[in-house]
Amino acid sequence: MAIATLLVRANVSSFLFAPVSMTTGPLDIGPANGPLATVISSDALSAIPVNAAVSLWNSYHPFYKGPLIRVKATAVSSYPGLPDVIGQASCNTADLCSPPGGQWCCGTVALTVLASRGVGMFDVFVHEIGHAVIDLSATDRQNPARSISTMHWVPEEHREIMGATLEFPAFMSVYTARAPDQTTTVACTESDCPGECRPPGAGASGLPPKCTAWEYHPPASTHPPDDGLVWYIIAIILLWVILFGIGCYITRRRDYSALNNYEI
Numbered sequence: 001m002a003i004a005t006l007l008v009r010a011n012v013s014s015f016l017f018a019p020v021s022m023t024t025g026p027l028d029i030g031p032a033n034g035p036l037a038t039v040i041s042s043d044a045l046s047a048i049p050v051n052a053a054v055s056l057w058n059s060y061h062p063f064y065k066g067p068l069i070r071v072k073a074t075a076v077s078s079y080p081g082l083p084d085v086i087g088q089a090s091c092n093t094a095d096l097c098s099p100p101g102g103q104w105c106c107g108t109v110a111l112t113v114l115a116s117r118g119v120g121m122f123d124v125f126v127h128e129i130g131h132a133v134i135d136l137s138a139t140d141r142q143n144p145a146r147s148i149s150t151m152h153w154v155p156e157e158h159r160e161i162m163g164a165t166l167e168f169p170a171f172m173s174v175y176t177a178r179a180p181d182q183t184t185t186v187a188c189t190e191s192d193c194p195g196e197c198r199p200p201g202a203g204a205s206g207l208p209p210k211c212t213a214w215e216y217h218p219p220a221s222t223h224p225p226d227d228g229l230v231w232y233i234i235a236i237i238l239l240w241v242i243l244f245g246i247g248c249y250i251t252r253r254r255d256y257s258a259l260n261n262y263e264i
């Protein structure tokens with residue numbers, strides 16, 4: 001008995017001094033970094049650029065509630081038969097969004113990028129993730145004639161990250177940052193967010209500013225408050241005209257009565 005007790009105590013003792021381990025699990029992206037997409041696998045060369053690219057997209061949609069895109073990333077040495085291709089995105093057939101015509105992928109997406117791009121792999125991943133997270137019905141809020149229904153913006157701005165041909169240095173437009181969901185983005189223009197539209201970070205270039213005044217719902221269209229204000233003013237004017245008209249009518253009646261009385 002004494003030996004058994006000693007053994008139990010020894011086990012407890014060794015357990016207490018055992019190293020504490022942390023195991024991997026699903027990436028938990030907090031409310032300050034919306035789960036637009038997450039990386040579920042990557043190889044050695046693609047790990048840093050693909051995680052940075054996913055974080056960039058998530059940072060513009062801190063309150064995104066749509067389907068989480070699960071990214072599998074791989075660096076490849078070439079695309080046989082496709083000498084000009086530098087990156088590709090492919091969605092699992094089972095994860096294609098339904099109905100077709102909306103967002104392209106609603107689940108796992110496989111991204112490949114040409115390893116020879118080096119540091120440029122980040123830009124290519126930003127582009128390829130864009131294919132997975134942008135709804136094909138998205139348009140540019142400032143210019144509704146600009147559409148991404150063909151996977152790339154038309155008309156296309158030179159060097160814009162979601163153009164069909166990626167040139168360096170590339171930049172991300174406000175309309176690209178907003179495109180996954182116009183209601184959950186913090187990407188802003190000065191007219192959308194006057195006085196509170198700030199650069200996304202020290203030293204950041206080629207990235208849209210973020211509105212520090214939008215805690216949850218950014219404006220979904222260009223000028224909804226103005227439209228509401230216009231209708232409010234029209235209603236006030238109509239009410240004033242009606243009341244003024246009634247007032248005039250009553251006053252006139254009184255005037256006529258007084259005049260009539262006077263004449264009488």
Ligand SMILES: [Zn+2]
Pocket residue numbers: 127131151152163164
């Ligand atoms: Zn593309």
